Amino acid sequence: MKIGIVCYPTFGGSGVVATELGMALAAEGHQVHFISYSQPFRLDNFSGNLFYHEVPVTNYPLFEFLPYEISLTSKLVDVSLHHDLDILHVHYAIPHASAAYLAKQILASRGKKIPFITTLHGTDITLVGRDPSYKPVIEFAINESDCVTAVSDSLRQDTLNYFNVSRNIEVIPNFIDLQNYARPSDKCFKEVYSPNGEFVLSHISNFRPVKRISDVVRVFELVRREVPAKLILAGDGPERSNVENLARELGVIGDVIFLGKTKAIERVLCMSDLYLMTSESESFGLSALEAMASYVPVISTNTGGIPEVNSNNFSGFLSNVGDVNDMATNALKLLKDKPLLEKFRKQAREQASQFDIGKILPLYEEVYTRATQS
Numbered sequence: 001m002k003i004g005i006v007c008y009p010t011f012g013g014s015g016v017v018a019t020e021l022g023m024a025l026a027a028e029g030h031q032v033h034f035i036s037y038s039q040p041f042r043l044d045n046f047s048g049n050l051f052y053h054e055v056p057v058t059n060y061p062l063f064e065f066l067p068y069e070i071s072l073t074s075k076l077v078d079v080s081l082h083h084d085l086d087i088l089h090v091h092y093a094i095p096h097a098s099a100a101y102l103a104k105q106i107l108a109s110r111g112k113k114i115p116f117i118t119t120l121h122g123t124d125i126t127l128v129g130r131d132p133s134y135k136p137v138i139e140f141a142i143n144e145s146d147c148v149t150a151v152s153d154s155l156r157q158d159t160l161n162y163f164n165v166s167r168n169i170e171v172i173p174n175f176i177d178l179q180n181y182a183r184p185s186d187k188c189f190k191e192v193y194s195p196n197g198e199f200v201l202s203h204i205s206n207f208r209p210v211k212r213i214s215d216v217v218r219v220f221e222l223v224r225r226e227v228p229a230k231l232i233l234a235g236d237g238p239e240r241s242n243v244e245n246l247a248r249e250l251g252v253i254g255d256v257i258f259l260g261k262t263k264a265i266e267r268v269l270c271m272s273d274l275y276l277m278t279s280e281s282e283s284f285g286l287s288a289l290e291a292m293a294s295y296v297p298v299i300s301t302n303t304g305g306i307p308e309v310n311s312n313n314f315s316g317f318l319s320n321v322g323d324v325n326d327m328a329t330n331a332l333k334l335l336k337d338k339p340l341l342e343k344f345r346k347q348a349r350e351q352a353s354q355f356d357i358g359k360i361l362p363l364y365e366e367v368y369t370r371a372t373q374s
Helices: 015-026 068-082 094-108 135-144 155-160 212-223 240-251 265-270 285-293 324-335 336-357 357-373
Strands: 004-006 029-037 050-055 087-091 116-122 148-151 170-171 199-205 229-235 256-260 274-277 298-301 316-321
Touching: 004 015, 004 068, 004 094, 015 029, 015 050, 015 087, 015 285, 015 357, 050 068, 050 116, 050 148, 050 324, 068 094, 087 170, 087 357, 094 116, 094 135, 116 135, 116 357, 148 155, 148 357, 155 170, 199 212, 199 265, 199 285, 212 229, 212 240, 212 274, 229 265, 229 357, 265 285, 274 285, 274 324, 285 298, 285 336, 298 324, 316 324, 324 336, 336 357
Parallel strands: 004 029, 004 087, 029 050, 087 116, 116 148, 148 170, 199 229, 199 274, 229 256, 274 298, 298 316
Antiparallel strands: none
């Protein structure tokens, strides 16, 4: 099958999942064409079945804002025609779903029928999509999609609550390739960041307010009062300066390592003892799943789709949003009990195995087949 995948090329979860999905599909023999304004950062495994098409956006003096949606639509038409695509799969509704709908109509006028799948990832529904200026278009594009999927049941319910959706929404969760995440070993170089054998807690995100990274630091400060520990923060974003200032105020800045944006996620998790996710809202929690695949128990909030990923008292613990004392208590429960920590490590990996790409990929292939045959 010839598949066009549209995604944002940045560090966000939707782009990561779309890229990993495309590479897995290519490995299965499908021909996959990525279409975006720049090469997805995870797309570093090219083969005879993988292609990338850049969406050109010209800055004409007439436009105050660049008309990306129009450029994307034109590129979708061009790639679909010249590479005879069978289906389009757009990740993140805004503006990809509406662009796919328009491209589908243009292609139909030229005698080519092509269905499109829309996968909802989170803030395209729970944040941006709720903006009154976007809602009518997104609602229309979702209903006009040939198939719609959401990465969690929580997101599916949010979509049904926020929009008047007549189209069935199937839940196909995010995934990881379990083989890419190894059990901690000497190759992790943990001693670089933990020279005296301190416990390593970690957090990976885009440092937006919704991630509540200040809570991560507050949890860490409470943990460090009782056990030697280091905190690794990977990522960057608008909250970084506030987080740095808080770490200074709490007197833990010397034990907090800011790595910035990094592709070496597996190496960060490989050296971690616990993963902290304190989000106010999370449609799935992909970084938590990646941690669990690396044998790292997760201390998280219980919001959104996180409970569908992190099993309470099995792969980690769940707490209410903002309850840093409970999160710290749960973290110390594991760090102070080595056999219990080892048990939770194994259980975290077991929980993650439910989301291995080998189990999820066939679900997408079945959706593609159904859409192209309808």
